Amino acid sequence: MKEINLISQDTTYFGMDTWEQRPNPKSAVDSTRGTALTTLLRELQAIPGDFWIRLLYTHPAHWSDELIQTIAECPKIARYIDIPLQHISDHMLGAMKRETGGDYIRDLLARIRRGIPGIAIRTTFIVGFPGETEADVDELCTFIQETKFERLGVFRYSQEEGTRAAKLAHQIAPKEKERRWHRTMSLQKEIAASVGQKYVGKTLRVLVEEPGVARGEADAPDIDGRIYVSPKLSVGKFAKVKITGFQDYDLLALPPGEKPTVLKTAKPAQ
Numbered sequence: 001m002k003e004i005n006l007i008s009q010d011t012t013y014f015g016m017d018t019w020e021q022r023p024n025p026k027s028a029v030d031s032t033r034g035t036a037l038t039t040l041l042r043e044l045q046a047i048p049g050d051f052w053i054r055l056l057y058t059h060p061a062h063w064s065d066e067l068i069q070t071i072a073e074c075p076k077i078a079r080y081i082d083i084p085l086q087h088i089s090d091h092m093l094g095a096m097k098r099e100t101g102g103d104y105i106r107d108l109l110a111r112i113r114r115g116i117p118g119i120a121i122r123t124t125f126i127v128g129f130p131g132e133t134e135a136d137v138d139e140l141c142t143f144i145q146e147t148k149f150e151r152l153g154v155f156r157y158s159q160e161e162g163t164r165a166a167k168l169a170h171q172i173a174p175k176e177k178e179r180r181w182h183r184t185m186s187l188q189k190e191i192a193a194s195v196g197q198k199y200v201g202k203t204l205r206v207l208v209e210e211p212g213v214a215r216g217e218a219d220a221p222d223i224d225g226r227i228y229v230s231p232k233l234s235v236g237k238f239a240k241v242k243i244t245g246f247q248d249y250d251l252l253a254l255p256p257g258e259k260p261t262v263l264k265t266a267k268p269a270q
Helices: 037-045 065-073 090-095 102-115 134-147 174-199
Strands: 003-006 052-055 077-082 120-127 151-156 203-210 213-216 227-229 238-242 245-247 250-253
Touching: 037 052, 037 065, 065 077, 065 102, 102 120, 102 134, 120 134, 120 174, 134 174, 151 174, 174 245, 174 250, 203 227, 203 250, 227 238
Parallel strands: 003 052, 052 077, 077 120, 120 151, 227 250
Antiparallel strands: 203 213, 203 238, 213 227, 245 250
16 A cells, blocks of 8 residues: 545545534534544554555635644645635635635635645636636636646536526626636646746655656646656655656656656646
8 A cells, every 4th residue: 555545525524424513514624523534644644654645625614723733743644635726706706605715715725835844735726607707717817826836727617407506697608718717727837837847856755656657745646747757666666756857747757868658748627
């Protein structure tokens, strides 16, 4: 075993359904009230062995200082979190029935980065939700530019029959959704290049998944980028490699003059 991925619709809600006092949609992770995600993380940390614990699909409303501290204190927990935010505009967060506002999100991300040095944050946004204005998109783009997420994907809103949102007024035309998607993803591609550049020259611990292909602590399987390494490295093992370059969302860790056998650039969620 080299990696444990914790996945659910809302990982941060783990254990709350067993609390004596019923939690509300904004209840924070709190092990003093009963079993919580922090309980699970510390128990996994205590398992003997060398492996990563990866935390996916956390809801921003349930994050707490206790959860931040637990991740910081448990070295087996990958310095990577997946926290789908959907938007940053209060107008859109309200329309989407999210439990958090823009100011809360900004403060939370600052606390996470301050409390967990070296953390890589993955998020996803939705553009083209009914009623989204150009001002909402402007605010989202400014937020992306300022926050510089290490990993980010953008989805185009889909009007699914039978959903509450499908009945809302002011549906966005498909062509306009596409334009907004391209605008946000073009911005993130520039940010990804600056993130990749920061890795060049650094030594990273990677998990080799197949000959010549590995993942770093900041890369979830099948979602994020790859690290191309020497095919001589043992598959299924951890290794330390020096980053020599990058291409789009992928990193290169190859000796001078050596080229990757296959270079299929990973793409963020669309």
